[in-house]
Each structure stands twice: as C-alpha cells, then as structure tokens.
Amino acid sequence: MDALRKKARELLESGDSEVIIGYGEGSGNRARAIFVQKPEETERLILDDRCEQNLAVYLLKREVKSLGKPAIVARLPVLRTILQLAAENQLSDGDVAVIGISPDGELVDLPDFKAIEEYVDSLPLELSPEEQEQLEKIKNMSIEDRWRFWTDEFSRCLKCYACRASCPFCYCSTCVVERNIPQWIPVAPHGQGNLEWHVVRAMHLAGRCVNCGDCARACPVDIPLNLLTQKLDEEVFSNFGLKAGTTSELNYALSTFKPDDQENFIR
Amino acid sequence: MAEFEPKIIAFVCNWCTYAGADLTGTSRIKYATNVRMIRLPCTGRIDFMLLLKAFAQGADGVIVSGCHPGDCHYTAGNYHARRRWILFRSLLDFVGFDTRRVHFAWVSAAEGAKWAQVVNSVVNEVRELGPFEDYQKLARVGVE
C-alpha cells in the first residue's frame, strides 16, 4: 500500500498525472473510488480485497476527464478494460498512467499498451472456480428451469440501469434504451421489456466484456447479470478463439468472421 | 376446435431468399400461409433486436434467411450475420428461450423449392410447440 501511495505521490508531484483514480475508505466499511488531486491526499489511497470495483469506468466520464490527465490503480480487470477501450478507439496510448497491481497486490510497472498486453497475456483469464461453478449450475438446468430462473430474476429488475452505469463499456452518450424512434425497448419494467433489455445488454457486451463483475455488484436487486456476459464470453472464445481486453488492436467477434465458422444450426 | 395456426415472421435478404421466394411463386409451388416476410438488403442488416420485436409482436416462430456462404451479394454480410446468430442463439438458450422457435436458413435465388420446404417445416415444428404463451405472458409480469 505504501508503494502505491509513494508512486501516486510521485506522479502528482512530477505533474505527470493530475488526478489519481484509486480506492479509498467508503461508508459501512466499504471501499469506494476516490479521485486524488493533491500529493498529500495520496495517504487516503487504500488497497485490499475490498477494492474490487472496475475503476476504468471513470476514465470516460466527462466529470472525471475534466479533472485532467489521470493515473489509475489497475488490477487485471482494469488493465483488460483499458486495452479493450483502446481497441475501441476510446483511449490512446499515454492518455492514462497505469499503476499496475499484480494479483498478489504488488506494484507492476506498465509504461504503455504493449507492456499491458504482455502482462495480461502472462495472467490466467479463466473464470474463478466459484464463477465457473455458478455458470455450470445454470447450464445444467433444463431449459424450462432456466426460463423460470431468469424470468424470475428479471422480474425484479427496476430498469434503474445501474448495471449500465457501472460498466466501462456502456459509454454510449445515448444508449439504445433511450432511443424512442423507434422505441426498441419498452420503458415500463415489465417481464418482457426487462428480458429484452438484459438480452440486448449482454449482446452488446459479447466479445467486449472483461468480466469485472461490476454489473452484478451494482444491481440493487442482486440479479447475477455477469452470468450472461460470462456465458457469451465462453461462446466467443470456443467459437472464434477471441478474448476481450487482451489487445489494443480491434479484433471484435462480431465485426470479423471466418468463412468456416460453424453453421450446423442453419438449414 | 381448429388446429393452432402459428404466426411466423421471416426476415430475408433481398438478393437470395427474397428472390428465391419469388421463384417459389413463379414456379407456383404452394406452401403454408402462416409466414409474413420482411425484406432487408442483406442478412448482415438483420439486427437481433428485430427478432425480439417479432416475438414481442406475437410471433410464434421466426425465420432468418439469406444467401449461402460465398454467395452474398455484398460478399460478406451473411458471414457477419452467421456469427451474430451463433452468439444470439446461445444467449437465448442460456436464458431458457426455446430456440426451436428461431430458425436460420440459406436459400438462394435458385432455391424456390427449398424456400417452400423451409417454411412448411418451420410451420409444422412450431405448430407442434404450440403458441408462444410463455413470452406473451411475460409482457404482463410486473404490470398486473
């Protein structure tokens, strides 16, 4: 933690960065995102298991951009997010100083995208055993049970869009749900509209999601939304051999193809 | 009581399947009346949201059809579409949506007979499944 604070202080003092996006103490013994602009305030930065939010979501928020050149405390999901955002033309090399954090909490020096790519490449990207287990559980259900499970989960959805707000890849200034000519997705939070919303959201994240899990954490009614994107991530990898957030060059599952992609389901 | 007649909405590309269905007509091959066709330039244009909307609108089954791989009038639209459907189908299946109601086909401008056969078999399969009440019911969940 001291190393982190020291590094943050250096960045601010040297003027290389004007704001550090990191974790600090929040209410109720939770960690929250803080935005440190003064060297002396770097003491507020913390780093422990509670710090799991994907801070990269703030990189594209106008309010944060207005604070000046950022540095960001970056665990694996943040690193992958940065690469994916770069691939999608939302970040350029040098836009953000990265304070890399290894899985065991050590500082990693990652000067540029290339370094990040190599580092991400060196880490395992599989789901955690717990995540995998939860996914398998649902996959193994009968289709009727799956339908019951999800419609029941979605029935609680309030359309508060916290999932969207927490997702670094939902950076559209006007989301498709806000479009009303045509009104693709009904505003009313009824079962059908909710299902449509979550299917659309998952499809929009297919091949882009880096599985930070924030959507699920953000959901006030505890819908395990990350399962949807995890499932698609699995499909994208098994079908097309692609993984989001591993390269800063765009190589997106749905804007590329192979002539021999599987089509056993097509008549 | 009369047999249940499913409502099938088809999204087809202009150059292969729409033309193929024209050929079905010019060859006077009869097929089930249940299908309503919506014409788009290319399967690449067919947004998965249109399929959701079709079901929301009360479709019991949906057909998406375009040019065979390699035949796309726009060279690659159908390849992009194919990837889209691979993911969309698996997602639908994952949320418990019965994918036997969503059908994909390659029907070329020369395959008038195949179009009739595709429509008929889809109509029969969906008739077996019965009306898509599960999905219609959803529209009431949370409102009532």
Next chain:
Amino acid sequence: MSRIGVFICHCGENIAATVDPVKVAETMSRVPGVVHAVDYKYMCSDPGQNLIIEAIKEKGLTGVVVAACSPRMHEPTFRKVCAESGLNPFLCEMANIREHCSWVHEKSDITTDKAIDLVRVIVEKVKRNAPLYDIKVPVTKTALVIGGGIAGIQASLDIANAGHKVILVERDPSIGGHMIQLSETFPTLDCSQCIMTPRMVEVAQHPNITLYTYSEVEELDGFIGNFKVKIRKKARSVDENLCTGCGVCMQKCPRKKIPSEYEAGMGMRTAIYIPFAQAVPNKPVIDKDNCLYYLKGKCKICEKNCPAEAIRFDQEDEIIEADVGAIVCATGFDVLGTDSFPEYGYGKYKDVITGLQFERLASASGPTLGEIRRPSDGKEPETIVFIACAGSRDPAKGIEYCSKICCMYTAKHAMLYKHKIHHGKAYVCYMDIRAGGKMYEEFVRRAIEEDGVNYIRGRVSRVYEQDGKLIVKGVDTLLGSQPVEIEADMVVLATAAVANTGAEDLAKKLRVSYDAYNFLAEAHPKLRPVETNTAGIFLAGACQAPKDIPEAVAQASGAASKVSALFSGDELSREPVIAVVNRCPPPVFSTCEGCFICEQACPYQAIEREEIKTRDGKLIKVVAKVNEGICQGCGTCVAVCRAKAIDLQGFSNEQVYAEVMAL
C-alpha cells in the same frame, strides 16, 4: 400526417384468382394515414399508371404503395411513375402479393388476410419513408481492358477511338491471343494475320492506349467509376527502351529446343524469345525457367551479343497502380488438356494433334511454312481424320456444353488440307454439324461437295497405332451403325474450348461471378449479356463462353459502347440506398462514439473517420462517416452499431421496426 395511396393490382387473374383485391383495398382504406385505396386489373398498364398519377395530383399523396408483383419486377416502373408526377420515387414501395401470396396459396380468406398483412406492412413502412436523391459519383474516364486477344484489342480500339484513355493488360509477351495463331479464318478463308496484325499495330501506336504486355492484374478495389488497380509488370529481363528488337540474342541463345507456345508445341523457340515475327511489342523476354543463366548461373551469351546492351538479368517485377472507371474483361479461352484423351492416344502418338496445332501446320508463318507435314516423320499425311467434339458435349469428360467453334474450324481444316494435298483423303467424324452463322452452312457444304471431304456421322471410340498407321475405330450411324475403321496417317482432335487458366482467380479478384466451367458470368443471359453483376465491369469474347471471331468482336464493341456510355458524363448517379451516420445537437453532435467497429465490419471499406471540431478548430470527437461512393447499402454496419448511430436509408430502423409492429 402522411397521406398514403394504396393501389391493388389484380394482375389479371394472377392475383385476383386467389386474393380478393376489393377486400384488400377496402380494408386498407380504413388504415390510418391511408387516404386513397383502389384496385385495378393491371396496375402496370397505362390506365393503371394513370390511376396513380391522378391520385398523386388530386389527393396530394405523400406516399404510394402498389400491391402487385415482386418489387424486383416492377418497382422501377412505379417509382418512375411517381417521379413523373412530382412525388419522390423513394416514397413509393411495392407489396408483393403475387409471388409471395396469390401464386403460392389456394383461394381463401386466409390468403386474402395474408395479402392484407403484406400490404399493411408496406403501408407502415412508406409512412416513414423519406425522400431520397440519387448519389452522384465522379467517374475516372480511363478503361482497363484485361486480355489482348481480338476481343480485348477491339474493345480497346473502340473505347480509345471514342476519345477515352485505355490501359490494356496482356499476360503474354505479345498481344494477339489465339487469333494470331490461326492460319486462315472461316468462312472467308482470309489469312488471320493479314487482318489481325494491322489492329495490333494500331493498338501499339494509339495515343489513347497504354499497353502493358507480360503483365497481370494483381489487385483491384474501389467501385464503378472509381476502381483502383494494381498491375504486375513481370520482369522481361530486357530493357524495352533500349532494345531494338534486332533478334541477335535469339540467334545466339544456346537453348533452342523449347516448345514454342505460339506454335502450340509444333515448333521450337529459344530461351530469350520474341513469340512471333509480328509480335507487339516486338521485344524479347527471357523465359527464366529455361534460361541457362537463371538455371545454372552462367551463360549471359545474349548479354554479350546484344548491340543495344539491353539485357537486364537483375530486372525485377514492377507494380503499376492506376485509377480506372470501368473494366472490360477479355481473357479468352484455352483448349482442353491433352491428358484427357487416352482413348485417342493423344500424347502417346506424335501424329495425333489438336486443332490449334493443325492451325500452326497450315499457317504460312508456321514451322512447316504452311505445308501439312506430320510431326513424327515430316511426311505428308495421305489420309487424315478430324475428330469433332473431342471432349465437348461429353459428360464423361465433364464438359456438357458445345464448344461452338469446332464444327466450323474442322470444316476449314479439312478444306485447307484438301487444298494443299489434293490426292489426300480427309475424313471428319462428327456428332452433328452446327453451322449457324452467316455463310457458315454454305462453307461446310463446300468442304463436303466441292472439296470432297468425307463426313462420317458417329463417335470415334479409339485411336491406336498399328504397323505405322493410326487406326481410327468409329461408327457410321447413317449407315445403320456400321463399325468404321480408318487407317490414318494423322489425326486432328477438335478439343473442347475451356475457360482460360487463372479465370477463377481473376474472377475472385474482380468480384465477378463465374459458372461451373469457370466461364465468367454475365449479369443476365439475354438482356445484359456484356455486363457482369459487378457494376462497371464488362465482358468481351470467349472468357464468357466459347465464341468465334465475329461474335467476340461484336461483344467487344458492345462492351466498349457500354464503357463509352458510362464515360459520357463527368459523374454517374447511383441509388441512394446507403448508410448514414446521424448528427444531433450539442453536446452530443452524433450518437456515434467512434468505436469504429462498423469500420471493421464493412465489406467495402466504405467507413471513413471524420473529426467534429468546434468553430475555433478544437477537436470534439472523431466519428464514423460513410463514403457514399463506395457504400453498397448492405447495412451490416447498422446491425453492429450498438448506439444505432448509423442507419440505412430506405431500410431504416424506424421503417423496419414499423413493419414488424404492423404484424
């Protein structure tokens, strides 16, 4: 509020027999936004069209729906009608209640209900149609002609004489193609070279024609009016500017026994060679596969002897890039591979040759100076048999089509033989004689009646050697299938004409379609025989199907006139069914966030990047922009755009959504 007019066509009985047009019209009239709904027997007829014109004027229609046949049939017709009455043509759409309804269902209320649905869908769409205006694209007034045979030459000259620039690309070291290999030509028996060489010279000297021989099309992109082509100019190993074509190098070259392509293997050439005396350009190339220097690293005799010091062993291929507005593909044909006829002993017996080889034997410029002498021992063949349809019309050989030219050139060959060897016996074994063409039948009769060629109707089953004779075993079906055996000195096979080598690759490069035999496909077999289905690319000659000289020339001129028409204006207009990126007020400016996933998805590289800046030039954001010249309107970008920031004119999200909602 839109004012839609709906026009239901009976198409005589075609629709009315199973669909009730009156009920459809009546139902439509009650649809909100529909101010006019009528049915009529033939909407495409003049009175039918007038119904529309009047309604547009009187009812002030903002949209027209014609419920009739397939839009692929009559959409242009009705859009034209609207345009003429002052309504933007893109506010008119068709509901297909014939091919997709009346023709495929029995007469019943259900069928009529379906028709009603189909019309309602289109009504809802048209309510949301926006007026669209044709897109103007600039045209590069230079044509690329691929292939320097008679078709390519004719096309080039016609286009060039119309005042446009032409780039002519030929794969071989000289232009001339197959025609320059021919001896005399049917049905007039005038010498091929006498009529061909002046054209070749004209090409070489024409101010509007740039000629690249020994060159191939490497790569093509762009679109009609604006193609970009890369041409690979293969290294000749000779500096064309210095070379005077004196030919000393050829006299000195130690490698003299290489079968000459021009002589179809009947004669030999050297490793450094000019394919034939009248070649254009008359400059040699070094055949790297046979040159001692390239094989063994030493020799260079040509270099030592070249008075102009033009030899360049280190010369490398050159890539030439050019902008062209239209392309004529004239890549010609080839003759069926020699290994296809074990039963005729081709390749086994020296004196069994192809028609093309016979042309060289009969040609005054050929290896025998026009004397018919058999390859094995140079003797005059006393008896010669011509076998027609060698491969053609023969499913067993995988060639089911008729090669079309063989009947005529076989008659010509037999004739030439008789003219040169009067006492000789000439037989033609044929299936049918197909002599459709001006003076063709008369020509064949002449061969039979005046020159006394023996025509035997029947297939040849086998040719084998026995005691120095070629025994031709066949049957005479006109004599009650009598088996026939002819002891011949020489046998000439009218081998099938097949697609040229590399035709498939080229087709892929040009993105034009081709048939099962690799012949390039025309856009329509009857009505658009010189166009391909790729706009701006045309066909000339035997690359499309076997053709004789007059046909090839006629088609070449046809293609040339298409090109000239294309070049007649400074810009051409295309349908505005293309994608557009939206714009909206600040602070958003466009809902496009510039992720450029559309850029990667676009099959045509039609997506460009545009910077939105403040008045004082400060960059706000980079968004996608569609190049309306390149966009073909497939809409793949629309489907991958999460923000729905890009939409397809004519098939917009709003329109398609409304169509679904109408069901």
Next chain:
Amino acid sequence: MKLGYYPGCSLRGTAREFDESLLAIAPGIGLELEEIPDWNCCGASAAHNLNRELSLALPARVLALAEKAGMEEVLVPCSMCFNRLAVTRHELLEDEELRKRVSDIIKMDYQGTARALNILETLGKLFDEGIEDKFVKPFDHEVACYYGCLIVRPPKIVQFDRYEDPQSMDELMKKIGAHPIDWAFKVECCGAGLSISRTDLVAKLSGKIIEDAVHRGAEAIIVACPMCHANLDMRQEKVEKLKGKKYSIPVLYLTQAIGLALGLEKKKLSLHRHMVPVVFPPREKPAIESKSKTKTGKVAGQVEE
C-alpha cells in the same frame, strides 16, 4: 487383409479355376476371405434386361446378407457380378424410395454400408503393402492385360482406374515380373453377351483381341473376368478356324499368373482346366518389338512344375 467373399455362380462353375487359384494365392499375399453365407446369383447377365427390380433385388440380397454378417467390403472376383453389385448399391443409395421397395422384396433392410470390391482394386491394395519379395518365381513373360468392359465401367459408378486406358492390371503384372505390352484392345468387348447365341460374332470380336495381342508379341493374355476367359480360351479354336491360323496363346486369370510367381504348382492353380494349354515355348522374336525392358538373365521356357 480380411474381406467378405462373393464367388458368384461362375466361380463355382465354368470359372472354378478363378475361384481355386484365388483361394490358392490368398494366404501367400495376406488375404483372408469369409464367404457370404447363403449367397445367391447376382442375376447377371440376364436379369437387368428383363426386370429392373429383380435385377436390383438379387444383388441387394447378397449385399444385405454381407451387412448382416458385418462385412463392409466384399471381394467380388467376377467382373459381371462386381458390376451388378456396384450398380445396385449405387442406384439404391441414389433413390431412397427404391431402396425401401427393394428392401421389402428381399425382406431385409439393405443400408448400403457393405460394398463390392473388384479383384484389381483388392490386389492393388495388397501389393502396395510391399510383398514383392514373395514372388520367388517372377512371371517373366510378355503379357497382354485384358480388362474387358465391366471392371472399369460405368466410370461414374465404379470410379476406378482410367476407364478408357486402365493401368491397374498392368501395374500388378509388373510387380510379379511380367512385361505388359502396349496394345489397343484392353477394354474392347469380347462379345460376352452373345457367347451362347452368336458364337460367330464372338469369334469375330474375340478374334480381334487375340490377333492384336499375339501380333504385338504377347505370350499370354491375362484376364479378370470369367466371360472374357471363356471367350478367349474356350472359343480360341473357333477363332483360329475363322482366322485360318494358329494362335494357341494361353489365357490366364491374373490370380493364376500371381500364383505361378508365388511358386505354386500348376495343379493348385487349376491351370490344367484350360482349353489352351498354359505353356510358354521358347521365345522367338515378337512381330512387333515390345516396349518392355530387356529380360533379366533368366531363360524363358516352360513353367517349372
């Protein structure tokens, strides 16, 4: 190699030497044969001129039996039988309706898994496994390989060798030390269809074949078809009468030639059953210098007993 075996009627009658010689060489070349239980006539050569369904049902039953016995590949030496079995399989796989109908007729469901192998294909495979060293007595003779009409035709169905100018038998013969001549009548018809009704035509047709073979210096004609053998061997005397000259050229089944190369006794190979005695008089110079290489030092003469 283990294969199902369908001898067919001729190999148990007029062509028993084909059967006997095949079974004689089998062990030597690593071939194991299991005869199809309760097999029946394939219907050749009459059935397909009379009744289509019958002509398909007869071979279908044979194939179905093979399937039942779990055989995938069945060796069918007689080229007539082979042709019928191959054609039947092809037609039934083409037309599901027909397959059902025929299955009803034979009261067995023929799936199409079992398929017929001709003798050339089979021996070809075996020889590729490098068994040359087994041929202790090279069959050092000029031979005319005669394929007849049926083994390579119809090409669409049998899809084997170059049907106008086949090579497979020539290759086999080279492997056993023989010297195939280049001649023109490899796939010429011997007149089999008329071998009973119009023996005069048979003599004419077969005559040409024998004439050319002898003319080009062949010491023996090698066949793979009972009908061809009957016409060239049994009818040779008639041919000689017709042509007014003596040929007495031995006509061997390829299995017999292979047997000799393997060093088996003539008797084991049933050579004694032939009309034209299988003897090789000391060579005088052939009428046409054949293309084959100069002989290995070995003196040609009678086949050693």
